Structures are given as structure tokens and as C-alpha cells.
Amino acid sequence: MKSLLLPAALVTALALSGCGHLEPWVKPYERQNFADPIMSDNRDPVSAAYLNHVFEAREGARGAVGSHGGGCGCN
Amino acid sequence: MRFANMLWNLLLGALLLSPGGVGATGEPAPDFTLPARGGDEIRLSDLRGQVVMINFWATWCGPCRQEMPLLEQVHARYEPLGFTLLGINVEPDSSAARKWLEQVPVSFPILFDTESIVAERFGVEGMPSTVFVDRAGRVRHVHRGYKPGDEARYADLIRGLVKE
Amino acid sequence: MRVLLIVCLSAATLSSVSDAAVLPDDRADVLYHRYQGGGVTVDGPSVLVRKKFAEKYSVSANYYVDLISSASIDVVTTASPYSERREQASLGFDALNGKTRYSLSFTNSDENDYTANTASLDLSQDLFGDLTTLSLGYSQGWDEVRKRGDPVFSEDVDRRNYRLGLSQIVTPQLMVNVAYEVITDEGYLNNPYRSVRYLDADSATGYSYQGEIYPRTRTSNAASLATRYFLPYRAAIHGEYRYFTDTWGIDANTLRVGYTHPWQQWIFEVGYRWYGQSAADFYSDLFPYQDAQNFLGRDKELASFTSHMLSAGATFELPAFGWGFLQRSTVNFFYDWTRYDYDDFRDVRQGGAPGTESLYGFDANVIRLFFSGWF
Numbered sequence: 012m013k014s015l016l017l018p019a020a021l022v023t024a025l026a027l028s029g030c031g032h033l034e035p036w037v038k039p040y041e042r043q044n045f046a047d048p049i050m051s052d053n054r055d056p057v058s059a060a061y062l063n064h065v066f067e068a069r070e071g072a073r074g075a076v077g078s079h080g081g082g083c084g085c086n
Numbered sequence: 087m088r089f090a091n092m093l094w095n096l097l098l099g100a101l102l103l104s105p106g107g108v109g110a111t112g113e114p115a116p117d118f119t120l121p122a123r124g125g126d127e128i129r130l131s132d133l134r135g136q137v138v139m140i141n142f143w144a145t146w147c148g149p150c151r152q153e154m155p156l157l158e159q160v161h162a163r164y165e166p167l168g169f170t171l172l173g174i175n176v177e178p179d180s181s182a183a184r185k186w187l188e189q190v191p192v193s194f195p196i197l198f199d200t201e202s203i204v205a206e207r208f209g210v211e212g213m214p215s216t217v218f219v220d221r222a223g224r225v226r227h228v229h230r231g232y233k234p235g236d237e238a239r240y241a242d243l244i245r246g247l248v249k250e
Numbered sequence: 251m252r253v254l255l256i257v258c259l260s261a262a263t264l265s266s267v268s269d270a271a272v273l274p275d276d277r278a279d280v281l282y283h284r285y286q287g288g289g290v291t292v293d294g295p296s297v298l299v300r301k302k303f304a305e306k307y308s309v310s311a312n313y314y315v316d317l318i319s320s321a322s323i324d325v326v327t328t329a330s331p332y333s334e335r336r337e338q339a340s341l342g343f344d345a346l347n348g349k350t351r352y353s354l355s356f357t358n359s360d361e362n363d364y365t366a367n368t369a370s371l372d373l374s375q376d377l378f379g380d381l382t383t384l385s386l387g388y389s390q391g392w393d394e395v396r397k398r399g400d401p402v403f404s405e406d407v408d409r410r411n412y413r414l415g416l417s418q419i420v421t422p423q424l425m426v427n428v429a430y431e432v433i434t435d436e437g438y439l440n441n442p443y444r445s446v447r448y449l450d451a452d453s454a455t456g457y458s459y460q461g462e463i464y465p466r467t468r469t470s471n472a473a474s475l476a477t478r479y480f481l482p483y484r485a486a487i488h489g490e491y492r493y494f495t496d497t498w499g500i501d502a503n504t505l506r507v508g509y510t511h512p513w514q515q516w517i518f519e520v521g522y523r524w525y526g527q528s529a530a531d532f533y534s535d536l537f538p539y540q541d542a543q544n545f546l547g548r549d550k551e552l553a554s555f556t557s558h559m560l561s562a563g564a565t566f567e568l569p570a571f572g573w574g575f576l577q578r579s580t581v582n583f584f585y586d587w588t589r590y591d592y593d594d595f596r597d598v599r600q601g602g603a604p605g606t607e608s609l610y611g612f613d614a615n616v617i618r619l620f621f622s623g624w625f
Contacts, residue, residue: 035379039213040176040205041422044480046146049510049517052427052478052488054565057279057298057312058584058618065285065616069590071527071552072494072502074431075472080383080417081425084376085147085213086231086271148272211379231271234305 039084046083053077111227115140115219116207120174120197123184128172128195131223137169137247138219139240142199142210144175145182149232150214154190156237160244161194167248168221174199176210216240220247271376273308273346276301279622287588287614289321296620308344313337323610324550327598328445328459336361349376363396363442372413387413397442405438423480433470440464446548448537449604456604457536463546464532470496474504486510499531500552508561515567519584523559535596536605550610554593561586563618579623586616 048054059077067073115138119129130138141157143150154173161171171194175183180198187196199205208217212230220226227243229236277300284293294315302308315338321331342355353372359365372387391409415429440462450458474492481487487509494502508521530552532545563584570578589611596607 035211035381037381037419037422038202038206038210039215039380040142040144040202040210042213042419043144043146043177044422045419045425047480047484047486049484049486049512050425050478050480052476055279055582055620055622057281057296058582058620061281061283061296061314061618062586062616066525069551070502070525070557071496071498071500071530072470072472072492072504072525074411074413074433074470074494075429075474075492078415078417078427078429078476080415080427081419081478082272083147083213084271084380084419085149086233148275 042084045081050081052081111225113225114223115217115225116204118204118207120199120204122198123187123196128197130172130219133170134223135168135221137164137167137221137244139169139171139244140174140208140217140219141171142174142176142205142208142213142215142217144177144213145186146177147213151186151190152234153214153232153236154192158192158194160237160240161192163241164244164248169244169248170194172197174204176202176205176213178202218243218247221250271346271349271351271380273302273305273344273351274300275624276308277622277624279620281618281620284617285614286616288590288612289323289326290614291319292316306346308346310340310342310344312340312342314339323597323599323612324444329443334361336364349380350374363398364393365396366391366393366407368392368409370411381419383415383417385413385415385417387411387415389413393437395438395442400442403442405442407435407437407439409436410434423482425478427474427476429472429474429476431472433468433472435468436466439466439468440547441549444549446534446537446546447598447604448540448542450540455598457598458540460540460546462548463544465498465545468496468498470494470500484512494527498552500527500529502527515569517565517567519561519563519565521559521561523557523561523588525557525559527553527555529554529594533594535594548595550592550595553595555590555595556593557588557590559586559588575625576623577625579621582618582620582622584616584618588614588616590614 044050053059063076115130117129117131119127122128143154145151157171157173173192173194173196175196176199177183178200180200183196183198214232216229217225218227226247229239277298279298281296282293283296285291294317296312296314298310298312300308300310316336318334318336320334325331336359338357338359340355340357342353345352351374353374355370357368368389368391370387370389372385374383374385376383389411391407393407393409395405395407397403410433412432413429415427417425417427419425444462445459446462447457447459449456472492472494474490476488476490478486478488488507490504490506492504494500494504502525504523504525506521506523508519511518530547532543533547533552535548535553537543537546561584563582565580565582568579568581591611592609595610596605597610598607600607
């Protein structure tokens with residue numbers, strides 16, 4: 012299962028690139044909402060990591076938390 | 087591992103390719119008229135004969151804010167040589183920009199593109215974006231983003247353009 | 251007694267979350283955390299410092315302590331209340347190259363009977379006009395399990411996490427995240443102090459204890475979907491769902507919803523979390539006789555249960571006093587109340603014929619009080 016993950020990700024990305032070039036439908040100058048701290052998924056990383064630890068210490072489930080996106084999209 | 091690396095770089099190249107916007111190098115810069123901070127209006131074609139550097143910015147964009155004082159230095163240095171810097175703010179509500187400019191004053195014109203019409207015309211693809219227009223009104227270079235040290239690149243480009 | 255450690259999660263503190271094209275801001279956070287419930291009190295500090303160098307690299311360090319005072323149901327029924335201290339230190343490096351961000355982090359966690367080391371590598375790539383962020387991550391963990399009172403006892407655990415994530419801006423108000431994570435554990439996965447109980451007519455209580463026996467491997471899959479939406483009057487709502495399943499037979503669903511509302515210098519948040527889990531295959535509150543199965547477990551963490559959590563918090567932006575190097579600072583307070591109700595774990599303290607004791611449940615209060623500064 013795990014050995015398929017990287018090839019799967021690469022194949023997905025390649026397949027997506029086969030769509031040809033995609034014009035961004037939300038322009039860089041329309042991203043002011045995502046630069047707002049209230050739209051940040053992880054405004055306080057220390058606090059979020061702690062709360063996650065509280066859950067994982069008491070529950071059987073783990074993983075698939077956190078995100079790496081959004082933000083102002085600058086640079 | 088190397089194959090995976092190569093594959094990764096290949097697909098990155100495919101995904102990151104973007105077409106030139108309307109403000110593409112060599113083309114005449116799209117004309118526009120926008121309200122300026124003082125209340126008057128500025129039209130790009132009125133500035134023909136000067137080298138014009140157009141900077142698209144917003145208060146919510148960190149690198150844009152970081153760049154402002156350096157743009158002020160660039161403007162002060164090259165203005166006597168027939169150079170103008172225009173700061174086009176793309177926010178729908180200009181009040182945040184006006185308030186911020188009280189803290190970080192600049193002497194070059196600030197224009198308000200509240201409906202992002204000019205940004206769209208220039209095909210702005212990143213924040214900030216800086217467009218260099220020569221004395222004949224043609225777009226000569228588009229610089230995307232800002233990282234400390236870019237102002238040296240700006241200076242090189244401007245020096246080349248003012249000599250024409 | 252060893253506290254179950256989720257050290258790889260500490261990587262979440264440092265594999266910071268912002269869009270790939272800009273490094274995270276320089277900051278310092280000082281947090282006081284406190285958990286109190288089910289006979290357990292755990293509190294302590296967590297301190298983070300993060301700094302950029304040459305606009306291309308960001309280094310971060312985190313120091314975290316759990317001071318544990320435990321008289322939980324497991325402890326009082328099979329052992330005696332104890333105090334313990336767990337210390338954790340992490341170091342992270344982030345580098346930016348165009349639209350790609352690389353993150354490397356190391357974490358060490360130490361307590362008197364458990365040591366965990368984790369190394370993580372994460373890659374984040376902006377695509378499609380920066381509307382999409384693709385991320386890949388891998389973590390490797392090496393744990394050593396020891397036993398108080400038995401200096402010879404030493405076992406290992408090998409942990410591997412594989413992460414895949416996609417973040418997508420859909421409209422100027424909406425963003426969506428999907429994440430997938432596979433975790434494999436191999437080694438000594440149980441607790442050297444914990445026991446299971448079985449019916450024993452010869453015992454005064456009607457049951458006896460024997461040590462738990464777990465499989466030596468565990469593979470889990472988790473998939474989540476999260477959305478965040480910007481409301482026109484400036485507020486945000488978010489919702490997350492996660493599905494979890496593993497080779498131990500545990501299936502779990504997590505649902506979270508929250509609302510964020512700014513007002514002047516404040517940001518208020520309220521939220522609700524629901525969690526439901528079905529028991530592991532080898533779990534039972536009461537086995538019919540000794541050695542009833544190859545694998546035996548009675549850890550309530552592997553039982554069938556549901557949990558609710560209500561959260562509320564406030565962030566206050568401190569006025570710019572002219573602190574000098576601090577550009578911005580906030581004071582934050584978050585409170586969560588949570589309730590766990592077990593479907594197949596019984597409270598043996600209540601007495602009664604074995605297997606008929608009342609089902610266990612408990613409340614807990616969680617407090618997070620912290621100061622954040624950006625420089």
C-alpha cells in the first residue's frame with residue numbers, strides 16, 4: 012500500500028498536467044480573503060499541534076490532519 | 087530515486103508554464119486611466135516619452151508591503167532622468183491602502199484599480215507584479231513577485247531604459 | 251506508566267502551514283496547556299521560535315513538556331496513581347525554491363520509560379496559478395519502550411508515515427483541502443503495564459488480569475476533506491470530515507465544524523467536534539477465560555466509543571506598544587470541554603457482576619493560554 016503512494020501521486024500530477032495549461036480562475040489580485048488570518052487553517056501552529064496531541068493520546072484514529080494551502084499566493 | 091526526481095521536475099515544468107499576459111514583452115502597454123490619490127486621474131499614454139514602471143500591489147500582500155520603501159528609493163533616484171513609478175492598488179476597498187500609506191508614505195503616484203480592470207488587462211499573474219514600459223509605450227519586462235535584492239535588478243533595467 | 255506518544259504529530263507544529271511560495275513569518279509562541287479529566291491532569295508549556303534567514307530559509311525550534319499526574323481508571327484499577335514528566339524538543343528547517351517548499355524536522359521525546367525520535371520530510375508545491383498546493387510528506391520514527399522496575403526490558407517500535415495532500419482555492423471565498431495518510435507501525439505496540447481481564451470463577455471479584463498482547467504490526471489509512479468559507483461580512487466557517495480505518499479493525503469518523511468571527515481587536519471562535527470509533531478486533535472488556543485469543547487488548551483507546559467536544563476561544567491583538575522588535579502580538583485563550591462515552595468498556599470501580607458494571611464515560615476540560623509575537 013505504502014509503496015504505491017509516491018507513484019500514485021506522480022501519476023495523478025502527470026495526468027493533471029495532461030489537461031494542458033489552466034488559466035487560474037481566481038486571479039492573484041482576488042486573493043485578499045485568503046490573506047486574512049481568519050481564513051488560515053493553521054493560525055496558531057503550537058496550539059493546533061497540542062490539540063491534535065490531546066486527541067491522538069486518547070483515540071485510536073490518527074493522521075490526515077493539517078493543510079498546506081491558501082494564503083495570499085504572493086511571490 | 088533519480089527517475090522519480092526527473093519525473094517530478096518534468097511535471098513541474100509542465101504545470102508551471104504560463105502564457106504571457108496581455109502585458110507581454112514587446113507588445114504596446116494597454117492604455118488606462120485610473121483615479122489617483124490626490125483626486126485627479128492619470129492616463130498611461132500621457133506619460134509617453136518617459137520610462138514608466140508600474141507596480142501592482144495590495145496591503146494584504148506581505149512582499150508588496152516589504153517592497154514599497156524600496157520603490158520609493160528607486161523613484162527618488164531615477165525621476166530626474168525621465169522616469170515615473172506608478173503604484174496601482176488592486177483592492178476593491180481603497181481605505182486599507184490609504185490608511186497604510188499614512189504609515190509608509192511614498193511620493194510616487196498611487197492609483198486605485200478597484201475593479202481590477204487594469205490588472206486584468208495587463209494579465210497580472212502574481213502579487214506583486216512590476217511592469218517596465220519604455221519611452222515608446224512598449225512593455226519591455228514583467229517582474230513577478232518580490233524578494234529582497236530585486237531592487238538591484240529594477241535599477242539595472244531602469245538604467246538601460248532611460249538611456250534610450 | 252507510559253503515556254502513549256504521538257510524536258510524529260509534533261512535526262505538525264513545525265511543518266508549518268502557509269502557501270508554498272512564501273516562508274512562514276518569524277514568530278515566537280509561549281503556550282500553557284492543561285488537560286483535566288478522567289482522573290488525569292496533564293499540564294505544561296510549549297514554546298516555539300521561528301526565524302527566517304536570507305529570505306530563503308526558515309528555522310524553528312519547539313520545546314514542549316507534559317507534566318502528568320495520573321489517577322485514571324486504568325491506573326487506579328490495576329496500579330497506583332503516579333506522576334511523570336515527558337519532554338519533547340523539535341527542530342525544523344524550511345527552504346523555499348521558487349514555488350516549492352522543502353521542510354525537514356527532527357523531534358525527540360523523552361520520559362522515564364519511553365523515548366521516541368522522529369524525522370520528517372515534507373514537500374509543498376504551488377500549481378495552476380497558485381490555486382493548488384500539492385504536498386507530500388514522509389516521517390520515520392524510532393521508539394524505545396522501557397519498563398519501570400525492569401532495567402533489562404527494552405523493545406523497539408518502527409513508525410512510518412506517508413502523507414499526501416491537496417489544497418485548492420475554488421472561489422475567492424472558498425478553499426478545500428483533501429488529505430490522505432498511511433501510517434505503519436512495527437514492533438512492540440502495546441503497553442508493558444496494561445492488562446486485560448477475563449472471567450475467573452476462582453477470583454474474589456469474578457475476574458482476573460493478564461498482560462495484554464498486541465499484534466506486532468499496524469497499518470492505518472486516513473482520508474480527510476476540509477473546507478473553509480469566507481462570509482461576506484468578514485467571518486469564516488469551516489468543516490472537516492475524516493475517515494480512518496486500520497488493520498486492527500478500528501474504524502473511526504471525525505467531524506468538526508467551526509465559526510470564526512473577528513470584531514475590532516478580537517477574533518472569536520466556536521467549534522464542535524464529534525468522534526466515533528468502533529473497537530479493535532482483539533479488544534474486549536472481559537474475555538471469557540485466560541488466553542482466549544492470540545491477541546488481547548483492553549485499552550479503552552481501542553474500544554467502541556463516541557466523543558463530543560465543544561470549543562470556544564478568543565484572540566486579542568495587543569496594541570503596538572512599541573515593543574521594539576515585536577511588530578505584532580496577540581494574547582489567546584481557548585477552552586474545550588469534551589465528553590467520552592464508551593460502548594464496551596466498563597467501569598470496574600462501580601462493582602457488580604463482571605460484565606454488568608456500568609459503562610465508563612468521563613468529561614475533560616482543556617485549556618490553552620498563549621502569547622504570540624511576530625518580529
